[in-house]
Amino acid sequence: MRIGELAARSGVSVRALRYYEEQGLLQADRSESGQRHYPEAAADRVQLIQTLYSAGLSSRTIAELLPCVDARVSTPESRARLAAERDRIDAQIAALARTRDNLDAVIASTRNPACGCARIGEQDVPAQASHSATP
Amino acid sequence: MRIGELAARSGVSVRALRYYEEQGLLQADRSESGQRHYPEAAADRVQLIQTLYSAGLSSRTIAELLPCVDARVSTPESRARLAAERDRIDAQIAALARTRDNLDAVIASTRNPACGCARIGEQDVPAQASHSATP
DNA sequence: CTTGCCCCTGACGTCAACGTCAGGTTTTAA
DNA sequence: TTAAAACCTGACGTTGACGTCAGGGGCAAG
Structure with missing residues (x-):
């Protein structure tokens, strides 16, 4: 499938797909004339990339981790x-x-x-100068 | 306390504190010469702001919600x-x-x-799954 | 007095994940 | 055949939460 269809299927923009390729997250075959061509599985991969992005991973981190996810080694x-x-x-x-x-x-x-509820922000921070760390 | 001490106590930068004020998230008294002066409670407030930021809220959203948190109305x-x-x-x-x-x-x-674990990204996609024969 | 540290207000720089526009080629529908 | 739609490669724009630099003021200690 070509990039427009992949974009439609996976719900991301064409620009985003090209960006993923630029970042080394998504490979594409090229036709004679240079157009990108993707296998069916690309949709799942885009979903995975989106999932990892939404979990706060950066492109670079994803790029480092995807190969070992692919090869399962x-x-x-x-x-x-x-x-x-x-x-x-x-x-x-x-x-x-x-x-x-x-x-x-x-x-x-x-x-x-009217209730005397605890105020927000008053969790249980006995000491001072503590970052948002493990409770 | 002045801005440097508040920054040190709350673990954020001086620049960030001025930014919070600019966004209407943090008020400060001003000395005669224009220097910001904060009460002790400001450290907790900065913590709260940081918490909300890290939860993905924007400055604008926080600015809209903080007054009702303050007043508890x-x-x-x-x-x-x-x-x-x-x-x-x-x-x-x-x-x-x-x-x-x-x-x-x-x-x-x-x-x-060697195990046959499920692949990542295959959550619940009951559609056709044409795997190339991976042993 | 002057040294050093902290503070002030702009104002421009940064970074990531794209959006958007320009100018040109390819594919498809009529 | 031709026009529209889709695609291509740059390359600049956007946004949010700051970083950083420039230029200048205030204040306790030596």
């Missing part, structure tokens, strides 16, 4: 890299969950202003 | 806004969890390439 370094990204995502999930709970508390307190 | 619109952000964060958490599970599967499969 990993060096110790790539395994460490994968595990590190997994842990980063875990931490991000935890932080988001705390934020969501805080938002819920705010919603509850603003719904009924 | 909400109009129907702001409640809806808060709930919408909460739901967005929930969805983001779910997507991240799926990505993390995918990453775990990749890690497992690359750790032991």
